[in-house]
Amino acid sequence: MEHKVNPELSQSHTLPSRLYTEEAALKNEQEKIFEKTWLFAGHISQVKNAGDYFTKDIAGHSILIIKGNDEEIRSFYNVCPHRASKLVENECGHKKNIQCPYHAWSFTLDGHLNRAPNMKGVSYNSEDFCLKNPKLEIVASFIFVNLDENASPMSEVFGNLFDGFKNYPFEDLKLARSKEDIVKCNWKVTVDNYLECDHCPTIHKGFVNTLDMGHYEISTFDNFSYQGVPLRAGTSEPDQLGQSAKYYFLYPNMWISINPGLPNVSINQSIPIDHKTTQLIYSTYFLDLNDQDAQKKFYAFLDQVREEDFVICETVQKGIESKGYTQGRFSLTENCVHHFHLLVQSALESEKAYVSLKTKVK
Ligand code: FES
Numbered sequence: 001m002e003h004k005v006n007p008e009l010s011q012s013h014t015l016p017s018r019l020y021t022e023e024a025a026l027k028n029e030q031e032k033i034f035e036k037t038w039l040f041a042g043h044i045s046q047v048k049n050a051g052d053y054f055t056k057d058i059a060g061h062s063i064l065i066i067k068g069n070d071e072e073i074r075s076f077y078n079v080c081p082h083r084a085s086k087l088v089e090n091e092c093g094h095k096k097n098i099q100c101p102y103h104a105w106s107f108t109l110d111g112h113l114n115r116a117p118n119m120k121g122v123s124y125n126s127e128d129f130c131l132k133n134p135k136l137e138i139v140a141s142f143i144f145v146n147l148d149e150n151a152s153p154m155s156e157v158f159g160n161l162f163d164g165f166k167n168y169p170f171e172d173l174k175l176a177r178s179k180e181d182i183v184k185c186n187w188k189v190t191v192d193n194y195l196e197c198d199h200c201p202t203i204h205k206g207f208v209n210t211l212d213m214g215h216y217e218i219s220t221f222d223n224f225s226y227q228g229v230p231l232r233a234g235t236s237e238p239d240q241l242g243q244s245a246k247y248y249f250l251y252p253n254m255w256i257s258i259n260p261g262l263p264n265v266s267i268n269q270s271i272p273i274d275h276k277t278t279q280l281i282y283s284t285y286f287l288d289l290n291d292q293d294a295q296k297k298f299y300a301f302l303d304q305v306r307e308e309d310f311v312i313c314e315t316v317q318k319g320i321e322s323k324g325y326t327q328g329r330f331s332l333t334e335n336c337v338h339h340f341h342l343l344v345q346s347a348l349e350s351e352k353a354y355v356s357l358k359t360k361v362k
């Protein structure tokens, strides 16, 4: 018998294994989760000047993010309204206008049709050919896109999450490295894994040696959760970037991570490629790009933890596919995984992208 995820942690089962192994489950999640939620696109430093742009895959749709002459950053579906060519091929660059490579229609940086050279003799209204723009918000200097026209603003969805970042100079961050890896498991296996640290003493021995694990904090909020731990040596400035380990999970698939080391923020994303393959993107930002030695040391720390996680995630996927496993249970310190499972279950059952959860932790 299949059990539902119970709002009470101590009595709850995990999501059933079929949600990790069936192609149809991912299709359903794409529609009910990824096409309706706020997804990370990039950082304002990637579009400093008018005409600067980058492209990003958001829920399987190519999206163009570009800064207009009025300094506004906009998002457009990267598709030409004439006959559907991809408008911009490169991942990033600079443009004076947006010209389609197929029949050379061109658009202004704010998405209006400028020229349509092959349309002489056709009656049409240029306003009907503006580029379509999904919702965009910039919060704490990070750019988010939501494909749902009726999406609630991020301030409603994530409550006071971003207040906690006000003291950090996020707008001065510079992208230092963006690393991508493919892991052979369902995207939720990677999310589950990152949402608990019960496995840290067994899987990440190097990580726990630097941290005061006796004070590991793990809390859930409406659509995000938090894990944090002070450095083992103690610090006089816990609110400075690099002086503690803080991990904010934003449902459905991203983390804002502040690790010990030089002042840094990393954005981690778990993006489904198919139901058994996940792309993990780690974008690391520093306030100062000069200290190469400190950066190397930092990447070594980060990469070791990540590789340890990949191995266990692929092993878990195999286990979930076994006939010997259908559903698991949670420990009381797996409350963030439980919270994530409740959010997924609610999204799949309802038409709502986000729900307000009142979880009980005993
Ligand atoms: S498809 Fe873009 S100009 Fe024809």
Ligand SMILES: [Fe+2]
Binding pocket: 193, 194, 199, 203, 204, 305, 308, 309
């Ligand atoms: Fe881990």
